[in-house]
Amino acid sequence: MSTLTNSNHHSAVNRLVLSNGITLIVVENPTADLVAGRMFLKNAGTRWENRHQAGISHLLSSVITKGTKNLSSIEIAEKIESIGASLGADASSDYFGFSVKTIAADFSQILHLMAEILRFPTFPEIEVELEKRLTIQGIRSQQEQPFNVGFNQLRELMYQDHPYALSILGTEETVSQLTSEDLHRYHQNYFRPDNFVISLSGCLTFKQAVDLVQDAFGDWQIPPSSLPPLEFPPISVQPGQKVTIQETQQAIVMLGYLAPGVAKMADYSALKLLNTYLGNGLSSRLFVELREKRGLAYDVSGFYPTRLDEAQFVVYMGTAPENTAIAIEGLRNEVDRLANQRLNGLEIKAAKNKLLGQYALGKQTNAEIAQIYGWYETLGLGIEFDTLFCEQINLIEAEQLQNVAISYLTKPYLSLVGPEDIIKQQFAI
């Protein structure tokens, strides 16, 4: 068992590995009326999907609450609603997750229901077919949002055959092939206690949490089989461009750079800081230069998600189609500038304060607290990462920022969505 201090609330972060391999994390928050829980299956999610089964994690997330050995879909929904709780499943790039929220008194009930859902799902054919159909419609609907179109094509361009290349929903071809049997196999492979993390925050003590989890999950045994190996080809870096013609009101311009995952801690932290500097908030560099001073965009920003494998460092904006060329140049100049000249001390200090301040503000609700510690545990970083990351940010200096910019941020992939005549006129394709 280990205990850390949660910097926001000065409350302890407790961690214990149970005898069947389940990792339990608990933040006691006696002033709350509720308990929020995040449960994670490690080594599951998009990263573990075979290309021909892309979307299986997401499909499983939409069917797993729709039938168990002892309960029908309707009965499960009734159990949740009758105590005014919320319970959902979700698939992500690097994990499979569940979220629950109840008032404190009802938490034990929901935990038992979770155990039933996790251990004995039946994936009824009729529900699988319904959710497959809805998922395929959802995949088509992604075409409706220009931002999604731009992001999807950028992702495919950058990741090629790596599982991160595809949307969490999968593709029409792969989803239509999936069966209840496939879901059962996926469940057998990844749903096991030594692959399971429960993270709780709210009005319960560590001791109570341990007892409740023992009671609900204590008899779950580790199966003799080992986890399937992780298999995917390496990503080759070949910056290029992709354009989709759509008669939109705004053109979407995105630049993407292949950047390291979270394991390369020093580079990762420096790039997080650069991302904050460029794209976070009303005083960020992109916002000030391209929106405030030049009126080019309403939505102009950047993101660099935390991933186990290579991540995307993206800057983007939506702009009037006739500004497309100016927008590409504007974004490009701002990213190039990071490699060409060092940021000054004031800029770096401001970016650090902003990143650390926002990071702390992102841990206000019990659900947010449960998410962050459980997620760090799931990624193999450990709950200590919460403080390590902040320390690492504080140590960053100008030279290091320029170096990561030179290493990772010089040759962008380009993604463009917009109306035909203007894109052709502005941009040779």
Place this chain on the structure above:
Amino acid sequence: MANGLTLIHQYLPTTPVVVADVWVRAGATIEPEEWSGMAHFLEHMIFKGSKRIGPGVFDRTIENLGGSTNAATSHDYAHFFLTTAADYLKDTLPYLGEILLQAEIPEHEFYCERDVVLEELRYSLDDPDWIAFQALTETMYQNHPYKRPILGDEGLLLQHTPNQMRCFHRTHYQPQNITVCIVGGIAEDKAFTLLEKSFRNFSTPSECPPHFIDAEPPLIDVRRSELYVPRIEEARLSMGWLGPGVDQLQDAFGLDLISVILASGRNSRLVRELREEKQLVLDISSSFSLQKDSSLFTISAWLETGFLESVEEIIQEKIRQLQNYPVTPGELARYKKMLCHDYIFSTETPGQLAGLYGYYHTIANAELAVIYPEMIKCLDAWDLQRIANQYLAPERYAISIIRPC
């Protein structure tokens, strides 16, 4: 406070965060008709500062101290909020006060920011759900300014001048129209002193051209709008009914409860029948949004074009059922509990609390925000049946349909 400004404060000793949320009764409903879009455009221009505080200085100050800020405009209000570590409120609130009270609205910035607002409009026009909602409110409200798009339209935006905006600002950004909610790790006396110091120098009041808010007559038949939109995969069907204003809060909360009985969760009436069983929709939702004058009850579905008619009929049938039969005791208990727990789940942070108090105080009275769970618990099946009969009718509603072309 002495100058007519309202302070709502709640001390949360266990949180290191403070939120200040400033609500101004200066939303789109009080725009003179030809000034449509002004309230929202002004919200953008506030961040361009005062004589002493240059454009972007406030944003930089708050964000460099690790905090964040933003703003939003609706029909009944505009609001501006900042979140900061408790110790830094004294370094940031005076800036927010000054840019709100002494907005300079410089010419050059005005024309540059107008391009940003036009981009926001284009951004919204690329969102089919925004188009569907806009079409519904325009169909639903014939007289009341709730029919207006908050963003305005391009033609009118190009005609607005900095002087008109200054006039709008000086007319409405006055103490009697402003509620400041300060929630979090700051004691009352400190919050009061700080606010008094920060919200002192109001501009000399001006006088806008008059605005007219006509009462909305009840719907007497089905008002229909149909649009064809390129690039979309699914049709959208949105149906709306007029709810009461804030003067009849019990009825309003009753409609909130009816909306979850209809379409919240897998066992709710519409989701179960249309998504799970008959499989006619990709998704369906219902929402009630409380507004000052006449609220809005909506049901929206995403579906294939071929099912539009049958889904509309089934929704009518479900409304008729609510009018003719009381909801079952099981449903009543479940959904009341759901709303009461959702209330607990959505009042965890200082920001959520400040937003809740400010919203209620701007359209009615902050005390109403805290009695919500009690009022929900009081509703019985007969109340809901009466409310369904009074406000929802299967033969009188507004509907907007968006089809792929």
